Amino acid sequence: MRHLIPEFEKLRERFPAGFESSMVLPCVRRIQEDRGYVADEDISQLAAYLGVPQIQIEEVLSFYTMFRRRPVGRWQLQFCHNVSCSMNGAERVLEHVQKKLGIRPGETTPDGRFTLSTAECLGSCGTAPMMMVNEGYHEDLTIAKIDELLEGLK
Amino acid sequence: MPGRQLIMSFPVTATSHSLDEYRARGGYGALEKALRTMTPAEVTKEVTASGLQGRGGAAFEVGRKWQVVVYDDGQPHYLIANADEGEPGTFKDRWILENNPHVLLESMLISSYALGVRNCFVYIRGEFDLPYRRLAGAVEEAYAAGYFGERILGTDFCCDIVVYRGAGAYVAGEASGLIASLEGKKGYPRNRPPRLTVKGLYQRPTVVNNVESLSNVAWIIAHGAAAFKEIGTPKSPGTRLFSVSGHVNRPGVYEVELGYPWMKFLEEDCGGVRDGRAIKCVVPGGVSSKVLTGAEIRDLPLSHEALWDAGSTLGSGGMIVIAEGTCMVTLSQILMRFYHHESCGQCTPCRHGMGWLHRIMDRIVAGQGRPEDIERLYYISKFNDGTTICGLGDAAGYAISGILDKFRGEFEYYIEHKRSRFQGNLECPRSS
C-alpha cells in the first residue's frame, strides 16, 4: 500500500492532530479500492504507518461487511433482501439472477465476472427492489431492467 | 402537500443541490445572522426554545443534548452528523444529502459555532454513493466560498469538516458505536455514563445529531424559535421527513407538518395502498418501532405524542405500509435475520438473543414451530429490554413483540398448521 502514502498524508492533514487511529477506515477503503481487496501485507504496513496495533485493523476488517480480504468478481452484485425490498419482489428478482448466472449468494461466476451477495437495508426502500453494482445503486428493478443491465456489464 | 415545508421547500432539479441555487433560496443567511448578531449561547438558547426533537429515532430534544456541553471548558468539542441511516424503511436523510446538502452544512456550521466546535464530522454510511458524492461536492463548494476554514465570514469563527465514510454496520448508527467507528475501530457501542456530551470522540465532549435534526437548525435561526413552534403541534414542533415504502402507490420521501392526519397523508400524498387493498398494519418509524394496525392509525395524526399514546413511536421516520394479505410471520423472520446480522456481539442478551430469535423464526417458517415458541419470543424480548449496552437488543424486542401483540393468531396458525395463512406472501400487486 506504500504507493498510497502520499494520498494518506493529504488525508491526515484534514483530521485534527492525534486522530491517526481514525484513518484506519478511510485508508482501508482506499487500499481495497486500489487492489480490489486488502492483502495481508497491507495490514502490517498500514499498522506501522498509522502507529496503531495490527489487531485493530484485523478486527475492523472482519467487523464491517464492506471490507474483504479476498478478491471478488469484476462486478459485485448486492441485493437488498430486507423488509421493503422483500415486499416489492426482491426474492423473485434475486432468484432470477441466481438462475441466470448460475451462482448462489456468496459465489462468483467461473469467468470471474459476477459475484452475487445479499445485503441488509441499503436505504433505498422507496425504490425497491434494488441492488448495488460495485459502488452504484440500481433501483426500481424489474426482470427486464436487470437483464439489460447485466448484458452491459462485461 | 402535507402541511408546511421547511427542508423540501423547493422543486428538485438536476442542479437544485448546488451552492448557487441554495444561496438563491436564501441559504447561508442564517449562518450570517448567527455569526454576526448572536453569541454561541444565544444560538443554543434559540435551538432549545424551539423544542426541536431529534429525528434519528429517540426524539430527544436537541437543545437539551447541547446544553450539557460546557462552552469554555478549555478542551476540544466535536459535532457529528449521523448520516449512517441504516434503520430498515428509512431513506429520508439520503434525500437531504442528495438534494439539499447545504442545509445540513449551514446548520452544522451554526451548531458548531454554538457548541464551540472547531472540527465537525459527517459520518455517512459506507454504502451510500450518490449521497456521498453530492455531500462531498457541497463541502468543496462551501470551502471554496469560505464557509469552512479559518475566519469564516470575516469573524473569529473557524471550523473544518470531514466527511467520514462507514463500512457496513447498522450498529455504527448508534451514537457511541458511531464514535467508536470514527475512532477507526470496530463499531462497539459504549456504556453510559459517561454521556457522550461529556466524554465522546477520543473522550472529548461530543454532540451526535441526526442529519435531519441538524438540518432544521438553519431554519430555526433564520426564522426564530417562536416561528418554529407555530408549525406542527405544541408537543411536536416543526415538520418531519417520512420515507414511505412498502405497498403504497407513491413511495418516496415526504415532508409532513407534525399533527397532519395520517390517513389523509397516506391516501392523498402517497396514493393509497396498491391494488385497492386495506392497510393491514403500518411500521411507523423504522422496523424498531412497534407496528400499528390499520384500525389503530385511522384517526391518528402524525405526531410524537399521538404515537407514544398509541404505544409506538415516530422513530426514524421510516414508514412501511403493509397491505392485507401479507404474512406477518414471514416478515418477522426477515426482521429477526436483520437484527441477528447486525448485533455487534458485545453484550450477553443481544449477542445470544438475536440469534435465538432468528432461529426460532426460521423454524416456525419452515413449519417446525412449537407452541412455546411464542412465549420464548416474548421472553427474549423482555430480557433484552433495558438490559443491553445499546438499543439494538431492545429494538428487536419491540419489533417482534409489537407484531406478536397485534398478530399472535397468525403465529399460532402457522405453528399449528405448519404453514402460513397467507402462503408466506409479502407482496402486493402494483396497480396497472
Add this chain to the structure above:
Amino acid sequence: MPEILLNGRPVQARGDQTVLQVALENGVFVPYFCWHPQLSVVGNCRMCLVEVEGRGLDIACNMPVSAGMKVLTDSDDVKAHRKAILQFITLNHPVDCGICDKAGECTLQDYHYAYNGEKSLSVDDKVRSTKFYNLSNRILLDNERCILCLRCTRFTHEVSKSMALGVERRGDVSNIRPVEDRPLGEDPYSDNIIDLCPVGALLSRQFLHKSRVWYLTPTPSVCPGCERGCTIRIWHRKPEWFVKSLDPRQNTAIARITPLENPAVNGPWICNKGRDLARIFERVRAEAPMLKGRPVPLAEALDAARRLIGAARHPVALVSSWGSNEELEAFKRYLGEVFRGHVKRDWLPEEGERIEDDLLIRPDKNPNTARARELFDEGEPAYHDGTDLVLVWGEGYDFARIPPQARVIFLNAYLQPENGHAEVFLPISIQTERAGHYTNFQGTVSAFEPCFPKAAAVTDAETLFRALAAPARGHP
C-alpha cells in the same frame, strides 16, 4: 463521602466508586464476569445488574454512587434478570464440563447453581465454533465456551501491552482471535489470561487434562525466577487423592502454578517463567552425599567437610542467592566467622528471556540477592595462591574459576557434573521442601511453605551449616 442504601442498609461510599465496588467492599456479593479491578470497565456480561429505586435495572460495575441512592441487589426483578442472563450465556455454551479443565473453579458453573439452576429454554442447535485452538504453545482457546467478557483482550492491551488478542466478526459468531503474525507466545505474561478467564475458554496446555482441580491443593510460595519475588500458589495432589501409580513421583509433582494475589508485590499477575518452575524444581536431584564422586553416608561426608574447614587457612564461600532468609542467616551465624562469604547469582538471564520491564520482570534472576547482599560481600572472591578451601553453595558457579589448589565443598540440590568434582558433596533441599522467606529487591519479605517431603538423603542447608560448624570428630 456519599451514603447509599444497600439492600436497606446505609453504607459509606467514596465519591469515585461504583456501586459494584461499594457492594463488594461491604460484604454484599454482586455476581459479575467481565469486571476486574485491574482492567477497564466494559460492562458487557450484564451479570451485575442491580435495581435502583426510581431508575430500574442497570449494571453496577459502571454505576457511579450518588448520595441517597437505594440499591437492591437481590430483588425479585434482579433475580429474574440474573436467571435470564445465565440463560443467554448458556444458550450456545457447550456445557462440556465433563471434559473441561475449568470444572470446579468455573464462575459459570458456580453462578448457574447459585442463580439459575434450570436447563436451557432453547430447543435450537447451539452455535458451534472453534475448539482446541492453539492460541500459543502455552494456551488453548475454546471459542464455544467463551462468553466474550473480553478480559483476555483487555489484559493484552492494558496490562501486558502485547496487543496480541482481539475479536473477529460480530454477533454470536464473534470469536476471540490472536493477531496474525505476532503470536501470543511472545508475551511473557500471556498465561495470566488463563486465570482471568471466568470459564474454560482459555486453558493451560501444560496442565491440560492432568488433573481435576479438586484433587489439588495450593501451597503458598514465592517465585524464585527473579528478584521481584512474586507470590505464587504451587498446586499439587492432596494426599487423599494420590494416584495409585507405579511411579511415586506422580504424587509429588507440581501440577500447576498460579499467582497468589499480593497488592504489595505483583498484584494478581505473574509472568510465564513463574508458571514454568517445574522445569527448574523437577530437574533430576542429587540424592547422595559424595566424596570426590563416591557416594558415602552423610556422617562421613560431614566429617570430611569439617576436617577441611578446620584445616583451611583462607576459606572462601560462594553464597547462594536462592538461599532463604533463614538459610542465609544460618550460614552467617554458624559459618560466617570461618568463611568470607560472597554473593553468588545462581541464575543469569537465559537466551531470549526478557531482562526487565516496567511490569514485573527484574534483571536479577534470583529470588534472594537482596538479603544475601545485606549479609555477605558483593563481587567475585579475591582468590590468591593461599586460597585453600572454597565452599560453593547452590548452582550456577563456574568451577573453572576456582584456584586449582583449593579444595571444594559443594552444596547443591541438582544432579550436575560438578557434584562429582568436589572433595565433599552434600545434597540439599529445595524451596518446595521446606518453609522460609525471601526478601525481594524492594525489601518486601514473602513466605513460602513446603509442598513435598524431601528425600531421605537430602538435608536442609540450614541444618548442614550448623552441622558443619561443629568441630570435626577427633578435633577439639
